[in-house]
Amino acid sequence: MPIFEFVCKSCNKPFEKLLLAGRETKVTCPVCNCDEVEKKISAPFLPSSVGRPANDCATPSCAGGSKEGGCQPGG
Template sequence: MPIYEFACKACGKVFEKLQLAGRENQVKCPVCASEQVEKKISAPFLPSSVGKPADSASCAASAKPEGCASGG
């Protein structure tokens, strides 16, 4: 199950909740128990390998002092 971030419209508390998508109407604020919560837009999770070469071992053995981070 994914973790979503919510903001309470009643008290302003921002909190995270582990839940199934489509069940946002069942969320209550953990501070004031209000059901007036808004799902916030969160940045997607990207694995640390995104943007790295497919063979990162060849990067480590690179003769260049900056490794593979030079972008070209």
């Protein structure tokens, strides 16, 4: 679901808003009801497993994916 971050230009409060595709909605600040808001650029959410090899273990004792010490593939 697309959740966007905004900052109110009037009270400078940051807030998030769920915007559904294809539905034009006027975004207003939930604090002061001002409709002058700025959409922030935010990083996309990626699960922690994205970009990590399947045999890479996330536990500190694995030392970068080593299977020594009981580390199992996939973490």
